[in-house]
Amino acid sequence: MRRTLRKWSPFIAAAAVFALAPALSAQLTQYDLEPRSGMESHIGNITGHAKDAKADYRRFCVGCHGELGDGNGENFPWLDPKPRDFQLGIFKCRSTPTGTLPTDEDLSNTLARGLDRSNMPQWSNLTKQQRADLVAWVKHFSPRWVSEKPGTPIQIPAEPEVTPERIKAGRDVFAKVQCWKCHGVEGKADGPSAATLTDDQGRPILAFNFTEGARPKCGSTDQDLYKIFMTGLDGTPMPSFADNIKPDEAWDLVFYLKALEPQKSKEKAIAKQLGLKPVDPNAPPPSGQ
Amino acid sequence: MKSRYRRILSAVLSTVVLIGGGALILGQRVNAAGEGKITGSVKLNGAAPHMKGIDMSKDPYCAKAHATDPGHLETVVAGANGGLENVVLYISDGLSGSALTDVPTAVPVFDQKNCVYTPHVLAMDIGQKFKVVTSDQTAHNIHPNPNPMTGNIPWNQSQPPGAPPVEKSWKAAEVIPVQCNIHPWMHGWFVVVKGPYATTDSSGAYTINNVPPGSYTVTAWQEEYGTQTQKVTVAGGQSATADFTFKAK
């Protein structure tokens, strides 16, 4: 039984109640952050040092993410989606299970890829070293990187060959786990629950629309899609399906999702040939597995 | 051997209650020698506020399940006699030693049934395992939203029909809101405390078991009305009483 945080008085918990949606805005100050400025990151054979990113953070990041990394930079009021609060240590794009910290590589990838349909640009032309340093600096804002280790990345089996059967099976998975509740039966983000979605801070958030040709925030490769629904996007309504979709089925779903996207793909061609119809939201739910 | 007798009796009682599925004392340890308990009731003074109905028409499954019994918010659930349900009582001061650190082995269950959380408030000890299950034929996502600064980390897992239970525990004392993003009306609480606790039943009654003799501060938490505290003294093997009254707003 790990009871490491015994000193927390239940009074604190009680106090939290008065805010119905607990205010997650962090309260750490420069003084709190200082001890962690020796934070490192390890990406491949590159070691990032938080302190070395100080100038780059100030140059590139501070306007949105703020001096204290709390996402409260001067542009906070004008941005949507809002900048990430690094003090919370909660990240959308991970290779690790829901509720765990991402790996350093996950963070570096997010930096390079940017977050589509947000103000977060692609920092692909920084050097790998700069990105590693920035990752270490991002980590130093949250005490979680001291008390916890990153999660273990999920295993992604080798991508199988796309077959019509797999795409059909992917459609069944889409129906069974009810992706359409938010993403809509055609992937147009018009499911019955789409309109009321909010993020962990209670701000409205959109479900991903597969039909616009937009890049998913956490990457558009087949492996990225696999990761997105098997790890969930923490901080958003997108849950992890790791307990409910088997690895092999997950590939089926990836193929079906690609068939929903407008981009030319093998999956799309096969789905067209099959004359695949959208799932029926009124069909009786498939019996439990 | 009075105490042994009492111990056996308590054990039998506990077993009976566990089997009976009484959510209030689920998760309490088998009584140890010389331990007493704190009992009492929590009442609402004044008329219970009107609980708004919930429009579940976005999900036909949920709407059908509530065809005859329309869903409504459960922020304040008061019985006919004014007994307040879903109030968590716990010892906020005075505990020490194993009474403070022992973690119950029972695994309380949080069910998603007919598109509402049953129970609406689930209390548990730090580190105690609890289970989230679904009885529904519609997909839910179970999304507790603690403040990560406490050490509790938010997570978000899908539970489509037939999904296996999710078993978890929490690291720190905190009142954690739980929501389902698919069904925005689904809102409940995980109340994580340190040491023995109880939750009031529909009549507002509660019993905190496994309390060693001593002087304590008991705190009652209600999601709308906040907290109240009382000092009680528990004598060895005895039952102390602490009644609470929340004023209706």
Added chain:
Amino acid sequence: MGMIKQSRVGPKFSFATSVVTAALMLTILMLSASQRANALPAFARKYGLRCSACHESWPMLNYFGQKFKDNGYQLMNDRDAPIWQNPGYWPVTFRITPIWHRVSTGKVDIDTYSGGVLSGSAIQRVTSSGFDLSGLDFHTGGTLEKNFSFYVLPSSDPTASFHFETVMARLDNLFGSSWLNVKLGKFELDNLLSEKRILTLTANGGIYQLYHFIPAGDGNIFGQMGDNQLGVEVLGHSYDDRTRYSAALLSSNDGQVELSYGNAYTGFVTFSQAFDTGKAGVQRIGAYAMVGEAPTTWLTTGGALFTGANGTGPAAIGNKSFSREGFVGQFYFGQHADLTVVTQHGQDSAWFGQGYGDLIDGIVTNNNTTGTVLPAGSQAPTWNGVLFEPHYVYSPQLIFIGRYETIRMSQQADGPGSAVPSASNLGNISTYTIGYRYNPFMTSRAGFAWHNEYNWLHSDGTGPNGANINTSELLLGFDFDF
């Protein structure tokens, strides 16, 4: 000739007073300014990024800003189109630069008086100082829609006489490829070290001599890499902007609008490749070449037919060729220091060397008419130049700038066989500039810089009676945009 002719020669100038003044003003400024800091405010406002994200120091781009520009003023996050902006957003930035400067020029022909009566003239050093204004720029640019971008820059001189500095439309990411973008209009050439984004403001230090150099007496109106030109450009880059190229076809008229009865085109191509060198940063090396023709004859002013036109023009007349080519390197030494190096080898046709071709102001000074022959001993003027520009970036708000440029003639238009051969160093230039820019605050709403700069330029043989000229300038001022 523009630049060189006006070169003023500097006195051994007493720094002390100026430095003290500068230091004093800076202190006051620092005390009064808030410490929150941030660039083209129109873009900064649009994206919520601070100036420093795209600018090493405004207006000079860093590699991230270069990528943004290369993408057609797009961050490429599918939120670039104006439809995503707050309706109140208007992509306009004003830039204005009020200054005080002190210019000292050696060897100026001035009037002399004797007993209150004009008696003649004398050549001597002239020093003048005063407050000044650099004019006003209205920058507006951005996207009209995803992958459709534009930039318009009406610019005025200090008397509010406007011209279009830049008017340009771009089609970006054609066929979904970052390798294919097209620009049409009047735009700055794809110089890695951009003169339009120069960090210095003085008359001689506020331009890159290398980008404007024309030998003494040369009549080539074109070949000015630093000026914005009219044409079409195809450009592209890799996803991470490490590899870049551009190829432009330009009208050889130095960006003058309205066709002036001439048909001459110039090509300008660049290529560069950047390397990831870890802690040191991104190092970029590249090359450029500008090869073209410019007119030396005008049908409307008694000139002969163009070469090739109607197939009748004598070979000696019409359009003449010129070329500029060189290497560029941008080297970073960690997050604080960097150095840009540009080299140039240039050559103009011997006809330009003899002064034919000048119509830049609409007045023909040397028309190349039928039957004209080059004087004996004429040769194509040829030169080599190099530019070093180091920066020390103390913080995104404070940058120290240095520059040294030198251009040496390797072959004069009037060669050894001429009646009067030119001195081998005629028209050589050396110049250095030092300065700093301090942004007391930096937000994503406006930019403001306190600017202090000193420039010294030496030019060989271009003064009265073939004297060398030394010109110096001290400048203090504000550079602000909003």
